[in-house]
Amino acid sequence: MIILFLSGIVAMILLRTLHKEIAEYNELSTLEEAQEESGWKLVHADVFRPPRSAPMVLSIFLGTGCQIGTALACLLLLACLGFLTPTDKGQALTMVILLYVFCGSFGGYWSARCYKLFGGKDWKSNTIATATFFPGCLVFLFLILNVGLRTQKAATAVSFTTILAVFLLWVGVSTPLMFVGSYFGFRKEAISVPLKANHIARIIPEQTAMMHPAVIIMVGGILPFGSVCIELFFIMSSLWLSQIYYVFGFLFIVVLILVLTCAEMSIVLTYFQLTNEDYRWWWRSFLGCASSGLYLFLYAVWYYQTKLDYQGFLSGMVYFTYNAIISMAFGLFTGAIGFFSSLVFTKKIYSALKVD
Numbered sequence: 001m002i003i004l005f006l007s008g009i010v011a012m013i014l015l016r017t018l019h020k021e022i023a024e025y026n027e028l029s030t031l032e033e034a035q036e037e038s039g040w041k042l043v044h045a046d047v048f049r050p051p052r053s054a055p056m057v058l059s060i061f062l063g064t065g066c067q068i069g070t071a072l073a074c075l076l077l078l079a080c081l082g083f084l085t086p087t088d089k090g091q092a093l094t095m096v097i098l099l100y101v102f103c104g105s106f107g108g109y110w111s112a113r114c115y116k117l118f119g120g121k122d123w124k125s126n127t128i129a130t131a132t133f134f135p136g137c138l139v140f141l142f143l144i145l146n147v148g149l150r151t152q153k154a155a156t157a158v159s160f161t162t163i164l165a166v167f168l169l170w171v172g173v174s175t176p177l178m179f180v181g182s183y184f185g186f187r188k189e190a191i192s193v194p195l196k197a198n199h200i201a202r203i204i205p206e207q208t209a210m211m212h213p214a215v216i217i218m219v220g221g222i223l224p225f226g227s228v229c230i231e232l233f234f235i236m237s238s239l240w241l242s243q244i245y246y247v248f249g250f251l252f253i254v255v256l257i258l259v260l261t262c263a264e265m266s267i268v269l270t271y272f273q274l275t276n277e278d279y280r281w282w283w284r285s286f287l288g289c290a291s292s293g294l295y296l297f298l299y300a301v302w303y304y305q306t307k308l309d310y311q312g313f314l315s316g317m318v319y320f321t322y323n324a325i326i327s328m329a330f331g332l333f334t335g336a337i338g339f340f341s342s343l344v345f346t347k348k349i350y351s352a353l354k355v356d
Contacts, residue, residue: 040274055118063111065336079248105181112185194351220288266338289338293331
């Protein structure tokens with residue numbers, strides 16, 4: 001209730017401020033008067049300039065985040081409808097893997113759309129990289145973990161046939177679906193923007209310490225993580241303390257609050273950045289909310305130190321490997337929400353400006 005209330009206040013203040021600024025700028029009669037203005041209105045010719053650094057990497061992260069988000073939405077819907085048994089944790093894990101695999105077309109589609117927006121042409125390389133990035137990270141971490149489990153002759157070591165089955169799902173199902181989604185994504189027209197970028201980039205004024213990229217990135221993840229940290233305690237207890245989690249309807253509401261919080265946090269930080277005439281918002285809108293994955297991993301470290309009584313290096317290795325995967329997926333999901341929220345926001349406010 002507090003988060004929803006504060007979100008409503010922030011949205012109302014931001015809308016009133018923007019409406020007033022846009023009205024004042026559009027009433028200016030001459031070019032000289034418009035140039036005397038300051039703030040986000042002056043960077044209209046640069047705000048949609050494609051990112052200078054690693055546009056393909058950003059599109060890969062965004063496509064993966066959309067794929068994870070789609071799989072999460074399907075999983076929560078199935079859980080709320082009663083298709084998941086709370087006491088059968090293996091069923092939930094199997095469902096997560098299958099949903100992620102079958103949502104490959106969504107990842108390929110949005111990765112291609114973003115890559116085309118950034119002016120990219122090599123759609124095949126982009127698709128292959130999107131298909132291999134996150135599964136490749138998972139395979140690498142699981143292989144290291146499995147070697148440790150095999151060395152200690154642990155019963156929880158994954159068999160070769162299981163690894164092979166997951167690999168075949170990835171290669172035989174997820175990757176072709178990724179190419180299908182990418183094909184349709186590149187066939188569509190590029191995401192339209194209201195203003196074109198100038199050939200010469202505008203000089204960015206010297207920024208204050210509070211607007212440093214590291215500060216924006218670290219601040220951007222605090223509220224998204226804070227919106228789920230209480231529910232996270234019960235999820236961690238279910239995963240590591242053999243408790244049963246069954247309030248999936250409440251979890252669905254918490255995820256909606258997380259989406260709302262990520263969107264508003266990203267929009268507010270992007271607005272502050274543009275107000276300071278810094279138009280490099282593409283990466284920061286993603287990394288700002290994606291930093292919540294780092295806070296999630298730090299929470300896992302705290303939980304391990306205070307709530308668990310695991311002994312031995314191998315137990316800690318299993319715990320931190322799984323939490324690294326969860327934190328990475330959480331960061332990609334929240335980062336994608338932040339990016340697309342800022343994209344819609346910038347398109348909306350700059351389409352309202354009257355620019356010759």
